[in-house]
Amino acid sequence: METRELRYFVAVAEELHFGRAARRLGIAQPPLSRAIRQLERRLGVTLLERDSRRVALTGAGSVLLREGRAALDAVDAADRRTRRAGEAANGGAGLVLATKAGASSELLPKLLDAYAAEPDAVRVEVLLSGIGEQERLLRDGRADVALLHLPFDSTTGLDTEELVTEQQVVVLPAGHPLAGRAQLRMADVETLPGLPLPRWPLRDGTYPDGPGPEVRDHSQLLQLVALGRTAVLLPESCRSLLWPDMAAVPVPDAPTVTTVIAWPPHSRSRALAGLVRTATRL
CATH class of the missing domain: 1.10.10.10 (Winged helix-like DNA-binding domain superfamily/Winged helix DNA-binding domain)
Known part of the structure; x- marks a missing residue:
């Protein structure tokens, strides 16, 4: 064909x-x-x-x-990676790293600073994308490497290294009656009065059925939480991004979230290998 x-x-x-x-x-x-x-x-x-x-x-x-x-x-x-390899050989583009906007907010700056200090470091372009887009950007060659989050992203066919595993918290309006609790259970989160959980896009771009609002990115998500339209489960490191009118309550029985660095298995890029080494060292 x-x-x-x-x-x-x-x-x-x-x-x-x-x-x-x-x-x-x-x-x-x-x-x-x-x-x-x-x-x-x-x-x-x-x-x-x-x-x-x-x-x-x-x-x-x-x-x-x-x-x-x-x-x-x-x-x-193959087309994109070949062109970028040629540009890099001529002193052009370096690495393209895809990550979800608003995620890995503590890890990402540490990784970029530590890698930039390496003697053979190249320029890293950060591609901030919407929910669920990082995997596609990596697979279709628009990114050389990505920060993905398990169990939400698929890493089938990719090489990965685990970086950090976190508990989840539920983020809800600070004025909600349950915002002052020391912790909540998943059963509580799934039945929060007036705060249906958001609906994330599926891999085909459609949304599952349900009462919660459709969410495309983290800025939209936080706005909806602040307005009292939804609550959401996020990794514990999200606390640094929350607005003053929000509260984060631990949910001990929620699934943990593992951040991984992922790349195509056939890559032979020395720059990519250096970035991965730096990430695992951190």
């Missing part, structure tokens, strides 16, 4: 409409239809069921959509 054919198929499979897919790709619809038919003939399977009203994926089409996305991501990642 050619990457062009995969891009064509993924566009149709995501849009489930040949006209919209053609507009998205910037081509006419007839050659797009011919390319999909040619791909089906070559593979010997039907990828799409289509009639005058609808387009639907077959079982084989669903497999190719999943595998095709991964293959295209790998091609794009």
Whole structure:
């Protein structure tokens, strides 16, 4: 298969409409239809069921959509990493580190300062991203290394080193009747009166069902807590970021959160190895 054919198929499979897919790709619809038919003939399977009203994926089409996305991501990642390696060899870009905005607020500055003091350190660009985006940035080559948080982020297929494990606290408005407690249980947190837990985006960008507000980033989250619209479980190190009108109460039976430094397993970057060594030493 050619990457062009995969891009064509993924566009149709995501849009489930040949006209919209053609507009998205910037081509006419007839050659797009011919390319999909040619791909089906070559593979010997039907990828799409289509009639005058609808387009639907077959079982084989669903497999190719999943595998095709991964293959295209790998091609794009190879492109980005190769370009950045060339820039670094010419004295250009250094390392790109992805981390969740508002997370690892104590660890990150210590890591950057300690690494900058190393004799062979390169420039580190910090890419602050929204909730759940760090893993994708690392896998598609836009970042060389990332700070991820278990059990929320997936590290499958990545190399990692554990850096710190923390207990969680529940963050709620300071005026809430339970804000003065020495600790709370998960059962209490899940049933806080008038404070439904927020809904985080899933890997496909959608949100699970539930009464809590949809949350995209930490600044939005803190605003909603301050307004008395939600409460949230966060690692204990979040205390340094809380606003004066918020309280943090320990939740001993909540799952612990482990911060890891993660990178692609095939990386041979000396600069990346130096950053990882510094992180594990800290």
